[in-house]
Amino acid sequence: MRVAAKSEEPLRASDPLVILIRWATVAVGLALALSAHHNSFHLVVGGILAGHALLRTFTATLRRTQTIVVVATCGELVGTVLAVVVTGYWSSPYAFTVLTPLVSAGFNFGFAVAVPLAVAAAAAVTGARLPTTRADTSLATTGSTELVLVALVAGYGRRIFGQAEARTISALSRLSQLAQANTLLQQLNAVAQTLPASLDLRETVTSTMDQVQSLVRPDAVAVFLWDSTLQIWSVGGAIGARLPATIDEAGLPVPVKRAGRWAQTDQGAFLVDLTTDGPGFTPAARVGIYAPLIARRTLVGVLAAESKDAQGLQSDYLELFTGLAEQAALAIDNAVWFGRLRTVGAEEERMRIARDLHDRVAQALAYLAFELDRIVDLAAGTQVSAALDTLRDDVRRVVTEVRDALYDLRTDVSDSQDLTATMAAFLDRVKDRSGLDVTYEHLVSRRLSIPLERELWRITQEAIANVEKHSRAQHLSVRWSVSEHVAEVVVVDDGVGFPSGAVGRLDSYGLLGMRERADAIGATLVIESRPGAGTRVRCRMEVA
Numbered sequence: 001m002r003v004a005a006k007s008e009e010p011l012r013a014s015d016p017l018v019i020l021i022r023w024a025t026v027a028v029g030l031a032l033a034l035s036a037h038h039n040s041f042h043l044v045v046g047g048i049l050a051g052h053a054l055l056r057t058f059t060a061t062l063r064r065t066q067t068i069v070v071v072a073t074c075g076e077l078v079g080t081v082l083a084v085v086v087t088g089y090w091s092s093p094y095a096f097t098v099l100t101p102l103v104s105a106g107f108n109f110g111f112a113v114a115v116p117l118a119v120a121a122a123a124a125v126t127g128a129r130l131p132t133t134r135a136d137t138s139l140a141t142t143g144s145t146e147l148v149l150v151a152l153v154a155g156y157g158r159r160i161f162g163q164a165e166a167r168t169i170s171a172l173s174r175l176s177q178l179a180q181a182n183t184l185l186q187q188l189n190a191v192a193q194t195l196p197a198s199l200d201l202r203e204t205v206t207s208t209m210d211q212v213q214s215l216v217r218p219d220a221v222a223v224f225l226w227d228s229t230l231q232i233w234s235v236g237g238a239i240g241a242r243l244p245a246t247i248d249e250a251g252l253p254v255p256v257k258r259a260g261r262w263a264q265t266d267q268g269a270f271l272v273d274l275t276t277d278g279p280g281f282t283p284a285a286r287v288g289i290y291a292p293l294i295a296r297r298t299l300v301g302v303l304a305a306e307s308k309d310a311q312g313l314q315s316d317y318l319e320l321f322t323g324l325a326e327q328a329a330l331a332i333d334n335a336v337w338f339g340r341l342r343t344v345g346a347e348e349e350r351m352r353i354a355r356d357l358h359d360r361v362a363q364a365l366a367y368l369a370f371e372l373d374r375i376v377d378l379a380a381g382t383q384v385s386a387a388l389d390t391l392r393d394d395v396r397r398v399v400t401e402v403r404d405a406l407y408d409l410r411t412d413v414s415d416s417q418d419l420t421a422t423m424a425a426f427l428d429r430v431k432d433r434s435g436l437d438v439t440y441e442h443l444v445s446r447r448l449s450i451p452l453e454r455e456l457w458r459i460t461q462e463a464i465a466n467v468e469k470h471s472r473a474q475h476l477s478v479r480w481s482v483s484e485h486v487a488e489v490v491v492v493d494d495g496v497g498f499p500s501g502a503v504g505r506l507d508s509y510g511l512l513g514m515r516e517r518a519d520a521i522g523a524t525l526v527i528e529s530r531p532g533a534g535t536r537v538r539c540r541m542e543v544a
Helices: 002-008 012-035 040-058 066-086 095-109 111-128 134-193 201-216 254-265 315-378 385-410 419-434 450-471 511-520
Strands: 220-227 232-239 270-273 287-295 298-307 437-444 475-482 486-493 524-529 535-542
Touching: 012 040, 012 095, 012 134, 040 066, 066 095, 066 111, 095 111, 095 134, 111 134, 201 220, 201 232, 201 298, 201 315, 220 315, 254 270, 254 287, 254 298, 270 315, 287 315, 298 315, 315 385, 419 437, 419 450, 419 475, 450 475, 450 486, 450 511, 450 535, 511 524, 511 535
Parallel strands: 437 475
Antiparallel strands: 220 232, 220 298, 270 287, 287 298, 475 486, 486 535, 524 535
16 A cells, blocks of 8 residues: 555655745746846746745645646646746746756656656757857756756655655564564563463363353253364363264264354354254253354354253343353363463473483483493403492482482472472472572462463572582572562572673573573563672562
């Protein structure tokens, strides 16, 4: 749309300059006519040119097509050339007015139009009365040259204006895209912080079926899910009936199949007499209500309820069932997508686990292999019992490290265990295996959402792991607090510390990852350390 508008009104930004030139040339012409005491006819011509300038000033803001601009420019050129011819040719006081349409043509259409028009105007003025003296020839040559030069300058001005306009549009477009991206990221971050405690598909389906039971009290309820990617039906859940996990199209109950087709027409719930249009998903049912689950104009599944009593489900329930299906469709679609995202996250987490095990275990195992080779060489003629004892201790140490690493990776926040308890259990293990003097303080008035607590836990876990691996500290202090508006975790040690410029280089999956997690939940992460003075990690965020 912008391109079309630009072609209809070329270089609209140059209009004020053209208007200024038009008035300036008319004013100069009138001043010359008055100062030279020209006859009244010259003043009449000047008045006509001034009237034209006034008209063009007031009509400059009107919508113009490219055709109108061409006609107006050529018309003005013809008019000004005629005014020059009738008032003295090249000696006319209004000779400068010819410059205005040439400037306009140059700005609007470039060299290809402006220069030919300048040549035509010069030829028209010169040809109307051929020069007869050297002075006339000199004046005609000067005037013609000036017209062509003005056309060239105006054409070059169009190129400069066009490039500047293109750069401005590109910069504004880029700025707009960045602003939209920033707004979207803020919205996604806000949504992530307000997600419910669980987006598990099974829990969502169970909640939906419980609502149906409490509202319409059927004998059986089921949620059939449609996977558009795999093109298969599955049973999300059922109460009062035993159904297989997956159902092919041929085995799908007739009313459920019908509800799936209704999704294409955005139909709501409908009542079915199963004695004539059945059977349903329960053999003994006599009546049923079925509603397609539609989210983002896409079929998600079918919500079905059946009753053995012919009067157990009435048409009065249809509007209620339709509204419930709309809410259920959105909840189930969210759960499905969340499950997919969680699968992607699980893949990344498995990669992180693999890296962690490689870094912590592979080197130790390689050392054991080296030691075994050395001991085999020694076994030829020397005692190896002491070396074997050492190797046995090393093996035990490696096994302990593997066990601790896997246990730490399995430790997480859940519905049944909040962040306070998770930290306490983890710090107990840290104290036992590292010998650190651990202090743990917590002042928590309420729980946060599980996604927020999980991210805060991973940040805290990484900070504590860094103390174990790098700090050579004797004391570790952890403080965890949640007030009405602020959540904060602080990890402090008295270890060797590190230069502030080393943050993000000591552990590519440590400090840098902590910052990324903090940014993801809108928290502020401050890491303070200096050599020999320990390290203080503080993660703080505002919570609703």
